[in-house]
Amino acid sequence: MKLIAFLRAQIGFQGQENARRMGGKQRTVKNVWIYKIEPARNFMWVKGQVPGAEGSFVYIKDAVYKKPEISSLPFPTHFIPEGEDIDELEPLIADLGEVDPFMAAD
Template identity: 45%
Template sequence: MKLSRSGVIAKKIGMSQIYKENGEAVPVTIIRVEENVVLSIKNKAKHGYNAVQVASFDQKPQRLNRSIKGLFEKANVAPKAKIKEFIVAEKYLLEVGCKIGVDHFKKGQCVDITGTSIGKGYAGAMKRHNFRGLEASHGVSISHRSAGSTGQRQDPGRTFKGKKMAGRMGGKVVTTQNIEVVDIDQELNLLVVKGAVPGNKQGYIYIRDAIKKALSY
């Protein structure tokens, strides 16, 4: 894994679209990046790896337990709702109390965004795995949306693990890679990226430099 700069904690606001000069509509996601504060750092000599722990989005002190309150008091940082640790290269280690904003990213660069996908509950094979379903006629009755056969014959006489079947869909940590930053609004702390990102509206997401793309600055 390529180690790079620290990422940021953000919130997904929702989706919209912008128009190019030729009239083409481009789907975009609006993301709010409030000020991220460095809560603590870890170095290879003491902890075995280099990392930066950041916190963001103000929180009432009474909603935090004593151990978490102690972290903020030690760093002299106001209580925050979300804490996230990013593994970084040694040259990108920051000082405790350092602030990271939306200007951490540049227009035109690519980022990787991690979030928890929208939970769909228990779903069938057609919705969950895009199965085509059974025939609409020719003797098929009632079971048009069933998965069909899932096993073999007497040998091996069982269904293999990992077989695509009905089950719980969504609600998993998903990372979407190489998402282009279309625009940045520093006054409103908004980041506009091309396409969709995982998660619900107002859900927390984590953004960092794309590991498969080199920084151009």
């Protein structure tokens, strides 16, 4: 009887998924909040999870499920005028109001 239980554990139990390779698939994280964009260094600060390995590419697009308020639509949209140097551009920072979400609470 012990031999049958041992073999069953090696094969896998009924309804149990087999171990598979993880990674290499597209992942979507919804409603990530963009805090700051620095065009001179090509940096973007976000509040939330960012999938992928360090140094990998991330595809960012507008929200689909939860549409933003109309008052906040222009940020972070910015088109660089022709002839303007990217290094001279000021960082775009979202209006946080009086409370900074990245600072620890007292």
